[in-house]
Amino acid sequence: MYIREEAFPFAGPLAVGGAVCAAAGAPVAGAAFLAAAAAVCAFFRDPERTGPASEALILSPADGHLLPVVREGGKVRLSVFMSVFNVHVNRAPWPGRVASRTHHPGRFMAAWKDKASLDNEQVRMVWDTARGPMEVVQIAGLIARRIVSWAIPGREFERGDRIGLIRFGSRVDLYLPEEEVDLLGREGQSVRAGETPLARWRDR
Structure with a gap:
């Protein structure tokens, strides 16, 4: 560490x-x-992290606990809330290339609130992967006022690579295609970035 x-x-x-x-x-x-x-x-x-061997597993992008799962528009949203006591380095949930990265100014309400996904300051990244597009969103919280992203468009990441951090309490949302994955994480579960499986790709 x-x-x-x-x-x-x-x-x-x-x-x-x-x-x-x-x-x-x-x-x-x-x-x-x-x-x-x-x-x-x-x-x-x-800290250094070692994830499970199975390549079908999609890992948590952040340390913290899992918020309620949301399904919308054919996607499933998995949200990890990070308190000030968690490790705040974020990691790639699955291998891919960063297609785009967009900064959205916004509010700084408590990150565990559902509206934080829409209203709070955030950096939204779209990844091109072997299974199609995947979105990772870093969201600032009530205390966190600075998002640091190392996911430059065009850069490729392996699963578990460091992609950024958020200072002093925050949240990361992961959007996956609902029909392509089986969920493994459960609401309230304590998770670790780069180690805890949140979902598994279905066989095609």
């Missing part, structure tokens, strides 16, 4: 503040600053 470099602009000043307070004879304040720096580093942790 390592700490992503995105943590340093937040953790660095806190650590310096802790050192200054300690040197100035304010150990309690110094300890508080250092504890906050450690919490920020924990938020930006990035």
Whole structure:
């Protein structure tokens, strides 16, 4: 496990503040600053992950718990809500090439609400895969105000590759063709990006 470099602009000043307070004879304040720096580093942790061997399995794109499944327009939406305690690095659910990436400005309501999929700030990615288009949507939440996406259009990813992160609590939606998959995840289930199967492609 390592700490992503995105943590340093937040953790660095806190650590310096802790050192200054300690040197100035304010150990309690110094300890508080250092504890906050450690919490920020924990938020930006990035553990290695190993997924199951079966290539038919579609893995969770995020750590957190699974929200209610939504079926709409021939697609099934699987949504993972990430609290501030979860790992926030997002991963590719299945191999593919990023066909498009679109940023949609919006609100910052609580990410677990169903309307967050429509109204919140988000980055929507369409992937070309061997089984057809797949959509992955990073959604900002009440605390999260910064979406980081490494999924540049034209870039190819393997299942489990890192595709981005969202700072301080958020959500990722995964849209799959309803008639092509069997769902494996269940509402409320705790899931891990790049490890937990959410669905399985049906045999053609």
